Amino acid sequence: MKIVVAPDSFKESLSAPEVAEAIARGWLRVFPEAEVLLRPMADGGEGTVDAVLAACGGERRELRVSGPLGEPVSAHWGWLGDATAVLEMAAASGLHWVPAQQRDATRASSYGTGELIRAALDAGARRIILGLGGSATNDGGSGLLRALGVRFLDAEDEELEPGGLALARLARIDVSGLDARLLGVQVEVAADVDNPLCGPRGASHVFGPQKGASAAQVLALDAALGHFAQVAAATLGKDHSGFPGVGAAGGLGFAARAFLHARFRPGIELVAELSGLAVAVKGADLLITGEGRLDSQSLHGKTPVGVARVASAAGVPVIALAGSLGEGYQAVYEAGIDAAFSLSAGPQSLEQAMAGAAAALEARACDLARVWRMARA
Structure with a gap:
């Protein structure tokens, strides 16, 4: 099994490499033998x-x-x-x-x-x-x-x-x-x-x-x-x-x-090129991406959609994890993202969400892996 993890940062909370590492930890809890390639992304701004x-x-x-x-x-x-x-x-x-x-x-x-x-x-x-x-x-x-x-x-x-x-x-x-x-x-x-x-x-x-x-x-x-x-x-x-x-x-x-x-x-095009994302996704079973918030504006040059285009060209399904899902986030489904999930497990303040982002990412990735395991059974 080959999984590519290519998220953006969660602004003011986690860097893109930290996000990727948290997702990888969650996935490997269920599939310790999986090949997990980390390709942290950015859109040209900070990070x-x-x-x-x-x-x-x-x-x-x-x-x-x-x-x-x-x-x-x-x-x-x-x-x-x-x-x-x-x-x-x-x-x-x-x-x-x-x-x-x-x-x-x-x-x-x-x-x-x-x-x-x-x-x-x-x-x-x-x-x-x-x-x-x-x-x-x-x-x-x-x-x-x-x-x-x-x-x-x-x-x-x-x-x-x-x-x-x-x-x-x-x-x-x-x-x-x-x-x-x-x-x-x-x-x-x-x-x-x-x-x-x-x-x-x-x-x-x-x-x-x-x-x-x-x-x-x-x-x-x-x-x-x-x-x-x-x-x-x-x-x-x-x-x-x-x-x-x-x-x-x-x-x-x-x-x-x-x-x-x-x-x-x-x-995102430049960063994907430099990181060799197109090569990484070849033969992959799944790509997991994400950012702090997914909404209708994510279609305009944001990392998850840019990453999804690369994965879609290789026939690789894409799942996005976001700190929150905003109004119109479903629009990303028309841009190559197959499913999107929020990290929040219940009501919490923004400060709590930011402080617990790494643990929440790991938990959600573990949940996804468990569902993936059921689907493969």
Whole structure:
């Protein structure tokens, strides 16, 4: 018997590797002789580096970089043996680095993410995978570009201060100092949103409020990013602001596409490729996936559905375990998931559910294995 376990993390509770290990423990209680392959997954956001390293056996590295508001933070990144660097924007410029009362989308900078890219270049990377999501910033990726040698100048030819709001005074972009090593590197962006840079569905309007932006600041930031896009188009000869996904991570997707010539791919697709999921599911009897919550929104780039597509192509049935099943979760049945179950065995608080997630996953996986054993009898 061959079982593949390929879940996402349970946010603020368990990492994807921890989820996979708990499910495996439950299954092996019933089928100790089973071959259980662990392939922890992620969608490009937080947890992507750890998921890839758990599957590929790469090296986890730490680097002291500039946090969203300029304070030093310790960010991690991954190094694979084929000269591939795996980075998470959130590791350096994530919202979790800024206490709620200090969040300031007008000043927050993605400079630290650029420092991660620079470290990957120093290591000799030939391919850089950059996961977007969970950002504290709304600077259009201008901070990232500064760290890589780009200068943002006002009408007096003075450097602009960090942050998205300052881009309203942008007069000229000097790209002459952009790190030349990027020319020999393939940059791939892992993102699960398709927002443009500006407008009602842009970075500022959709994501700005959760980063501390007031209604007035959202309008000002949107206008500033629009101006940035205009100056960038004049500098580069092409307007990239309307492409799907460039509004991800406070517009960092825009900088990646326009200045780094990044290729955009769904996060789960990239992680599945790196972890060898398609090879793992060949000949498998079952794939078990999961995430903290399954609902109708899980169809839009979320891990369980992406994993199910890979398994379905190999003719492997899929069962999903979720912390909770939300409204419309049945829609996942049309996307390759054959059955979905909630972990909760009864009424409990969110805190209780999160604290007991590992034990609940193990118990539910054991229950599934017992049912599987009956069906095989």
